[in-house]
Amino acid sequence: MGRIHSVETFGTVDGPGIRFVVFFQGCPMRCKYCHNPDSWDASGGTETTAEALVAEALKYKKYFGTRGGVTATGGEPLLQLDFLLELFGLLKKKGIHTCLDTSGICFREEDERYRKLLEVTDLVLLDIKHIDAEAHKALTGQKIDAPLKFAEFLSDNRKPVWIRHVLVPGITDDDGALRALKAFLGTLTNVEKVEVLPYHTMGVDKYEKLGIPYPLAGVQAPSRERAENARRILRGEI
Secondary structure (H helix, E strand, C coil): CEEEEEEEEEECCCCCCCEEEEEECCCCCCCCCCCCHHHCCCCCCEEECHHHHHHHHHCCHHHHCCCCEEEEECCCHHHHHHHHHHHHHHHHHCCCEEEEEECCCCCCCCCCHHHHHHHHCCEEEEECCCCCHHHHHHHHCCCCHHHHHHHHHHHHCCCCEEEEEEECCCCCCCHHHHHHHHHHHCCCCCEEEEEEEECCCCCHHHHHHHCCCCCCCCCCCCCHHHHHHHHHHHCCCC
């Protein structure tokens, strides 16, 4: 059994094509800009089986075309690694493209299950929160080591990756940090795409309902100019 926060049946921003998106419950990160704080509690959500999720996803298979499929996101899917392995294994047997959206925070190189995960995962969306170790800890509450090791593990095994980076004014919108991130990405062999995701405040209402103070109160979305600046730096254009 797995714990699932929710599903989206017609996702268009979590991987290629049209996707059935499964939001896993539970996350060890406490990112200050998180818009799903209701997904943090690992004991929350709804219990379900991998078979039930696959059966639901198959209802929408005709919309996937040649590019779409199923994306596991969260929360943090790697927190329920065995369930994720079962789900992706069943999906691959049905010929469905699998995409993992993760921070890599749970990665442990000695855990052989990660090599099994590579066998049933077609694409990884890797969300690198901040390239600076101290800033990463301040932003997420977690050390940066596991995410970077996971990025290197995926590179060593030639698993296709799209990098995601949330641009937050005053936190991640720093040219020096962006250039340091670009330098790290230049050491990887498997990055197919880099996405800059401008910070937004769509999750503020959830914090209010949960009685949790919103960490970034008063922070506004970055300007189009700053978002484009970040994209150009991470593409190596400036």
